Amino acid sequence: MLIAQISDTHLSERGQKTCGVAPMADNLRRCVESINAFDPTPDVVLLSGDVTNNFAVTEAELAVEILAGLAMPLFVVPGNHDDRAVLADVFGPARCRLSEAGFVDYVIEGYALRIIALDTLHAGYPGGQFDTSQRDWLRARLDEAPDQPTLIFAHHPPLKLGVPETDQDGFVGVDALGDLIAEYTNIERFLCGHVHLHTNTRWRGTMVTTAPSIGMQLALNLKDASDSKFLLADPAYLLHCWTDEQSLITHHIQVSNLEGPFEFS
Ligand SMILES: [Fe+2]
Numbered sequence: 001m002l003i004a005q006i007s008d009t010h011l012s013e014r015g016q017k018t019c020g021v022a023p024m025a026d027n028l029r030r031c032v033e034s035i036n037a038f039d040p041t042p043d044v045v046l047l048s049g050d051v052t053n054n055f056a057v058t059e060a061e062l063a064v065e066i067l068a069g070l071a072m073p074l075f076v077v078p079g080n081h082d083d084r085a086v087l088a089d090v091f092g093p094a095r096c097r098l099s100e101a102g103f104v105d106y107v108i109e110g111y112a113l114r115i116i117a118l119d120t121l122h123a124g125y126p127g128g129q130f131d132t133s134q135r136d137w138l139r140a141r142l143d144e145a146p147d148q149p150t151l152i153f154a155h156h157p158p159l160k161l162g163v164p165e166t167d168q169d170g171f172v173g174v175d176a177l178g179d180l181i182a183e184y185t186n187i188e189r190f191l192c193g194h195v196h197l198h199t200n201t202r203w204r205g206t207m208v209t210t211a212p213s214i215g216m217q218l219a220l221n222l223k224d225a226s227d228s229k230f231l232l233a234d235p236a237y238l239l240h241c242w243t244d245e246q247s248l249i250t251h252h253i254q255v256s257n258l259e260g261p262f263e264f265s
Pocket residue numbers: 008010050079081194195196
């Protein structure tokens with residue numbers, strides 16, 4: 001099974017660059033083209049939040065329009081730059097389904113890996129939230145298939161990553177989330193975005209991976225939380241490859257106009 005993960009698309013209004021400089025719509029089109037051209041074709045695409053830059057319906061509609069070019073199913077969770085009701089409405093229940101409790105919490109079935117979409121949006125705050133009402137829902141979903149390899153995908157990483165700029169955002173209810181995750185041995189990975197950098201680390205018996213943004217790369221400052229800047233980067237996304245040996249291998253794909261390919265010899 002092959003999963004493409006794109007994150008933090010931060011789309012602005014049609015024709016506008018994000019923050020005046022980042023061509024995010026063009027970057028997203030380039031990612032769609034690259035994902036479609038990959039051989040073998042990815043089975044699904046996960047979009048791990050911050051789809052829009054300013055919560056707008058028109059920004060979400062632009063995302064839907066560009067992502068309609070994907071040749072495979074797409075699944076979405078909201079980030080702190082999104083309005084979950086807007087995303088759910090514009091993407092529709094097949095791609096961004098609201099639970100009865102009003103969260104974008106749902107399960108993707110029918111693949112070798114079971115995928116649980118978890119809504120960590122804490123409306124009005126940059127950081128994450130795991131609501132107490134989500135605890136019972138997530139436990140019930142995990143108890144449905146405790147032996148099937150499972151991925152969780154969300155926007156906010158559930159631990160501090162040594163990146164002060166996003167570590168300071170916090171995550172309400174993260175200990176309850178961690179205690180629950182630690183009870184299960186079949187969670188292959190906790191996939192997220194938010195940091196605008198590709199990172200990997202162990203956490204509560206699983207591994208957390210953050211995907212890069214598709215072009216607004218955090219200017220990494222390991223000391224100063226107030227230094228919040230980004231660099232214009234080539235569009236990038238992750239490819240998670242579930243092998244016959246039951247390993248999940250993550251490749252970082254840079255969509256660049258590089259010369260090549262060349263023979264090694
Ligand atoms: Fe973001």
